[in-house]
Amino acid sequence: DAGITQSPRHKVTETGTPVTLRCHQTENHRYMYWYRQDPGHGLRLIHYSYGVKDTDKGEVSDGYSVSRSKTEDFLLTLESATSSQTSVYFCAISEERNTEAFFGQGTRLTVV
Amino acid sequence: GDSVTQMEGPVTLSEEAFLTINCTYTATGYPSLFWYVQYPGEGLQLLLKATKADDKGSNKGFEATYRKETTSFHLEKGSVQVSDSAVYFCALSRSGGSNYKLTFGKGTLLTVNP
Numbered sequence: 001d002a003g004i005t006q007s008p009r010h011k012v013t014e015t016g017t018p019v020t021l022r023c024h025q026t027e028n029h030r031y032m033y034w035y036r037q038d039p040g041h042g043l044r045l046i047h048y049s050y051g052v053k054d055t056d057k058g059e060v061s062d063g064y065s066v067s068r069s070k071t072e073d074f075l076l077t078l079e080s081a082t083s084s085q086t087s088v089y090f091c092a093i094s095e096e097r098n099t100e101a102f103f104g105q106g107t108r109l110t111v112v
Numbered sequence: 113g114d115s116v117t118q119m120e121g122p123v124t125l126s127e128e129a130f131l132t133i134n135c136t137y138t139a140t141g142y143p144s145l146f147w148y149v150q151y152p153g154e155g156l157q158l159l160l161k162a163t164k165a166d167d168k169g170s171n172k173g174f175e176a177t178y179r180k181e182t183t184s185f186h187l188e189k190g191s192v193q194v195s196d197s198a199v200y201f202c203a204l205s206r207s208g209g210s211n212y213k214l215t216f217g218k219g220t221l222l223t224v225n226p
Binding site: 033040041042043045090092099100101102103104105106 | 144146148154158161201205214216217218
């Protein structure tokens with residue numbers, strides 16, 4: 001199994017509070033991704049990174065920011081959580097941009 | 113833009129039945145194609161892949177053939193087991209250009225009954 005750890009695995013937070021999710025990899029892969037999974041929508045890309053300090057937006061980036069200060073860590077921040085951000089968040093990594101991605105176990109976030 | 117369309121399901125089969133989950137795609141260039149599987153409460157795992165036309169990916173009894181003429185990558189298994197119950201996702205990654213992401217279908221829930 002690819003070495004990907006997401007933390008926390010579960011979180012309940014209140015509307016309006018900031019939340020940070022962490023993805024840590026031990027594979028030294030260049031590319032890292034944050035997806036959210038919602039019923040009826042499959043997986044949607046939030047942000048991705050193609051190197052340290054190199055990030056770009058995905059298809060559902062509003063209300064989210066990311067940072068990557070080290071190869072192994074990719075942080076996703078919800079600046080002011082809303083109920084619509086209740087979801088399961090997955091981190092993924094890939095060695096190159098067109099190779100398969102490996103996924104973490106997911107973080108279930110509930111915004112109340 | 114790139115897109116993946118897969119049969120919505122849910123699909124319910126009896127053990128040892130034949131499985132087909134349809135997947136078609138829209139993409140420019142020459143995408144790589146993937147099937148991922150998600151078991152309850154877990155992340156996605158790569159099931160199989162194909163990187164060029166006419167390639168057949170296979171793993172754990174599952175197969176899929178990259179058909180460029182029909183832009184399809186249908187997943188098949190000859191005899192399903194209860195342990196195959198999961199959500200299956202078809203995905204593509206397009207080579208060339210600035211595409212840095214996988215594009216996923218919406219997933220197909222498979223339930224196999226004893």
